[in-house]
Amino acid sequence: MIEIQDLKKTYNGKIEALKGISFRIEKGEIALFLGLNGAGKTTAIKIILGLRRANSGKISLLSHNIGYVPEGEIGKKDWRVEDYLEFLAQLREVQSVEDRVNNVLEKYKAKEMRRRRLRELSKGMYQKIKWIQAVLSDPEILILDEPTSGFDPMGKVEFRNWIMEKKEEGRTILITSHLLDEMQKIGDTYIIINKGLIVDKGRIDEMKGKALEEHFYEVVKESQE
Amino acid sequence: MNKSWILSKSTLKELIKNKAIYYTMIFGVILLFLGFTQEALVLEFESNAGESQDLSEILGLIFFHIFLYIWFLVAASICSNNFFEELVDGSAEMILPYMSKKSYLLSKFVGYTVSFFLLLAVTFLILFLLLNFTTNALNFKLLISSLMLIPNFLFLFSLLSIFNVFSKRKTAGILTYITYLFFTILNVDYVLSNFFGEGLAKALKYIIPSIARWQSEIVKFCFGFKMSDYWPYWLLNVVIYSFMMLFLAMRFSEKSEV
Numbered sequence: 001m002i003e004i005q006d007l008k009k010t011y012n013g014k015i016e017a018l019k020g021i022s023f024r025i026e027k028g029e030i031a032l033f034l035g036l037n038g039a040g041k042t043t044a045i046k047i048i049l050g051l052r053r054a055n056s057g058k059i060s061l062l063s064h065n066i067g068y069v070p071e072g073e074i075g076k077k078d079w080r081v082e083d084y085l086e087f088l089a090q091l092r093e094v095q096s097v098e099d100r101v102n103n104v105l106e107k108y109k110a111k112e113m114r115r116r117r118l119r120e121l122s123k124g125m126y127q128k129i130k131w132i133q134a135v136l137s138d139p140e141i142l143i144l145d146e147p148t149s150g151f152d153p154m155g156k157v158e159f160r161n162w163i164m165e166k167k168e169e170g171r172t173i174l175i176t177s178h179l180l181d182e183m184q185k186i187g188d189t190y191i192i193i194n195k196g197l198i199v200d201k202g203r204i205d206e207m208k209g210k211a212l213e214e215h216f217y218e219v220v221k222e223s224q225e
Numbered sequence: 226m227n228k229s230w231i232l233s234k235s236t237l238k239e240l241i242k243n244k245a246i247y248y249t250m251i252f253g254v255i256l257l258f259l260g261f262t263q264e265a266l267v268l269e270f271e272s273n274a275g276e277s278q279d280l281s282e283i284l285g286l287i288f289f290h291i292f293l294y295i296w297f298l299v300a301a302s303i304c305s306n307n308f309f310e311e312l313v314d315g316s317a318e319m320i321l322p323y324m325s326k327k328s329y330l331l332s333k334f335v336g337y338t339v340s341f342f343l344l345l346a347v348t349f350l351i352l353f354l355l356l357n358f359t360t361n362a363l364n365f366k367l368l369i370s371s372l373m374l375i376p377n378f379l380f381l382f383s384l385l386s387i388f389n390v391f392s393k394r395k396t397a398g399i400l401t402y403i404t405y406l407f408f409t410i411l412n413v414d415y416v417l418s419n420f421f422g423e424g425l426a427k428a429l430k431y432i433i434p435s436i437a438r439w440q441s442e443i444v445k446f447c448f449g450f451k452m453s454d455y456w457p458y459w460l461l462n463v464v465i466y467s468f469m470m471l472f473l474a475m476r477f478s479e480k481s482e483v
Contacts, residue, residue, distance in 0.1 A: 049322045068322060073315035076239065090231045091323045133319075 001027045001172055002048065002141060007057030009043055017043040019196040020057070025189070027062060028170045030163065032183045032204075034216055035193040041176045042071065044193070045143055048174075062172060063141060065092075067134030071145040071176075074130055077119035081110075081129055084118065085136060092137040100136060108132050108162070123150035131162065142166060142173045148182060160186055180213040187212075192219050199223040228324045229332040236336025237343075246344060253348040258355060 002025045009018040018040045025031040035041045046052040048059055049068055075084060082101060089097045105111045110132060113125060121129065127150045134142060148159055163186050166173060177183050184204060190212065192200040200219045207215060240246055311317045311333075321329055388400045 051318060051321055066322060068319075070315055070318055072318075074319050075316040076310070078239075078242070087231070087235055088319065091228055091320060093228075 001025065001060070001062040002031075002174060003058075003060040004044070004048070005058040005060075007044065007047060007059070008055045009040075009047060009052065010055055016196050018047075018054070018057075021193065021196070021198045023191050023198060023201060025172055025174060027172050028167060029188045030167055030173045030175065030186055032180075032187040032190040032212075033174055033176045033193065034180065034183075034190055034212075035176075036220060039193045040196040041193055042145060045145055045174070045176065048143065061141060063139070065137055065139045066141045066143060067137065067139035069130045069134045069142075069144040069147045071149075074133065075118065077117065079118050080114070081105075081116055081118065081121070082114040084129075085133060088133050089136045094137050104132055104136060124152055124155045127151060127155070128158075131159070135166075140171060142171050144173065144175045144177075146177055147175065148177055148179055156182060180216055181211070184212040192216060194220050194223045197223075229328050229335075232320065232324070232329065232332035233336040233339070236333055237340050240337070240340040240344075246340075250344060250348050250351070253345075254351050254355070257348070257352055 004024070005022050006020045007018050007022070008016075008020050010016050021040070021044060023031075033041050033044070043052060047054045047057075048061070049066060079087075082105075085101045085104070086097050089100055094100050102111075105114055108128065110125075110128060113121065113129065118126065118129070127147070131144070131147060134144070148156060151159060160182075163173065163175075167186075175183065175187070187204045189203050190201065191198060199222075200215075204212065317329070324332075388396070388404075
């Protein structure tokens, strides 16, 4: 479970990135956190992760064992995949580091990548390593910032299967993405943020067949008028 | 295993694998070889001429120090750039959710400091072998005194880090070098008294915040001066280091906020 109450964040005392947002994601739920670029999604995620400090507000988390897939790069490109994963597993206090890394690589059919350097990976492979590292410590909560960028159609299906598997395991998942059609297939709930404010939230199954993309467009347009 | 230890160890490993470290070592050996041989000539001249302090000796010292600083700066740049790259390449973002910012900063600083000391120690060892210092007592003294100058790293690293926060990397390197050189030259007694007069030069010696002053005192100590005469410099430098590191930590925290 993730619960955010009246979260506010201002940069340099001028730019209001978050103007008091509140939402709740239940255990085992996939929530889609949607918004235009600069709406405040990444700021909110970074506050939940402890990478930014909020000016005010309250965050309640079911567990502090969080897996995070960032939008950007994940580290120095000279790292070998195996070494990088072992390093992160150590930092996250995973038991039997080598076994865990081997198991995860095998499970996600990425064993052939183990000796490659991060810079040698294709965009899709790099993206895959990003979500493999997120599950190293078997986290209760997964926060994914644009996790599907760079995937080909096969990669998208693999990602969908992976996320559904995590949902079945009872993980709480928060995803940001601009691929709304793709996300509508996997999400349970949606939260739409615009200019630092939550402008709409609801359940995907209550949309009665309406496309999420269309709904998002209408809501954001209305909030801007 | 302790997280700080894991991070410091990985920083050290990362730098050892970095080719730039080995280029820096070769560059350092060549540069310091020239510096040492020049300095050895000056010191031999000094020992023959007794206590005389003429311009050629001072120029010799400046020459040697400039070589030393260029190399220190190159080595410190590598550590500093590596550190600041982590803020933009996502490394810090992957680590910070799992440890406090304070532990992260401290572990990184320890990792880079140890790497830098190792780099300098190995370079001096190569020089030691190249110049056959065991048979040359004068050069051996110089080697020891140069090794004792290693705390320069703290000053350079801090300067470079601060300039890095405010400006682009190349500009930061140039600014650090100019600042460092400025303090170095300003700390040579001859320059001080000629530009500012005897009275002001005496006052400036105590006011100028420079590790260069400290290092020249260490050199003097190695050649027979009493350390107790120079405690104000030690104290001054401790205060300056503390201030700089505090300032850097504050800027780091602001930078990572945006």
